[in-house]
Amino acid sequence: MILELDCGNSFIKWRLMPRHGVVQQAIAGGVASSNEQLIDDLASRFPGELFTCRLVSVRSEDETKLLTDALKTRFAIDCMIAAPARALAGVSNGYDDYQRLGLDRWLAVVGAYSLVGRACLVLDLGTAITSDFIDAAGAHLGGFICPGMPLMRSQLRTHTRRIRYDDAVAEQAQQSLVPGRSTAEAVERGCLLMLRGFVSTQLDLARQQCGDDVLVFLTGGDAALAAEWVPAARIVPDLVFVGLAIACPLTEE
Numbered sequence: 001m002i003l004e005l006d007c008g009n010s011f012i013k014w015r016l017m018p019r020h021g022v023v024q025q026a027i028a029g030g031v032a033s034s035n036e037q038l039i040d041d042l043a044s045r046f047p048g049e050l051f052t053c054r055l056v057s058v059r060s061e062d063e064t065k066l067l068t069d070a071l072k073t074r075f076a077i078d079c080m081i082a083a084p085a086r087a088l089a090g091v092s093n094g095y096d097d098y099q100r101l102g103l104d105r106w107l108a109v110v111g112a113y114s115l116v117g118r119a120c121l122v123l124d125l126g127t128a129i130t131s132d133f134i135d136a137a138g139a140h141l142g143g144f145i146c147p148g149m150p151l152m153r154s155q156l157r158t159h160t161r162r163i164r165y166d167d168a169v170a171e172q173a174q175q176s177l178v179p180g181r182s183t184a185e186a187v188e189r190g191c192l193l194m195l196r197g198f199v200s201t202q203l204d205l206a207r208q209q210c211g212d213d214v215l216v217f218l219t220g221g222d223a224a225l226a227a228e229w230v231p232a233a234r235i236v237p238d239l240v241f242v243g244l245a246i247a248c249p250l251t252e253e
């Protein structure tokens, strides 16, 4: 099986793909919060079944190498690592310095355009929220970066003395957007409304930049939060992996 990894700032997303076969459906997948957790999970569930690995990381080179070294030691597999590109699969990178565009963004852009071949807006809701615009010809027009829900929340907690509540309370508070009557409700709903405003502005911009028939993709761990505001969006949790397979094709022995 092929191990695919998307190393974000908070979590490692993983999935296992069959080595052969036309229909490419994941055999298993998950989210790990550390290298050790990932490796223990894989070792206990899929001993001796990993053949190779492809990986994208927005972490430092040293951190990424720690993971690839650990995978090599434990499973005797090499990792193919996605690298920046000026163009790939009909998509051109829109950054002034193409190497500076986050690789998870780039692969999500490549993945989205490869799925539909038309103008797209990609919204990736993780630690950060990113938006990327692609026109109908496959030109990446750039995008925006702002703090995601976890960052907004933790900034408020870190820089105030009286904003404290736990995750269960946070989830409960998100069920409505009426004015909050507790700290948790006020913060969670306030952040959700900021997110809603951002998403709404991105939709307007996308129509201006890419035309009215722009297709919206939602991905990232918090994609579901935005789904109800963009009913026509495609929620594709593994969008980065779609691009990863294109960036790191398997060369059979």
Ligand SMILES: Nc1ncnc2c1ncn2[C@@H]1O[C@H](COP(=O)(O)OP(=O)(O)O)[C@@H](O)[C@H]1O
Residues within 6 Å of the ligand: 007, 008, 009, 010, 011, 012, 013, 031, 125, 126, 127, 128, 149, 150, 219, 220, 221, 222
């Ligand atoms: N199973 C899950 N495990 C961890 N986080 C999750 C899960 N499902 C949803 N989330 C949400 O996803 C967010 C992280 O999104 P993710 O795309 O993994 O971020 P990153 O790529 O920056 O590591 C978390 O803040 C959390 O709110």
Ligand SMILES: CC(C)(COP(=O)(O)O)[C@@H](O)C(=O)NCCC(=O)O
Residues within 6 Å of the ligand: 008, 009, 010, 058, 100, 101, 102, 103, 104, 105, 124, 125, 126, 127, 128, 129, 130, 145, 148
């Ligand atoms: C913007 C990001 C921090 C998003 O990371 P994530 O939320 O997926 O962990 C990442 O794509 C990144 O480090 N990008 C480099 C800066 C840029 O894209 O301009």
Ligand SMILES: [K+]
Residues within 6 Å of the ligand: 124, 125, 126, 127, 128, 129, 130, 220
């Ligand atoms: K993101």
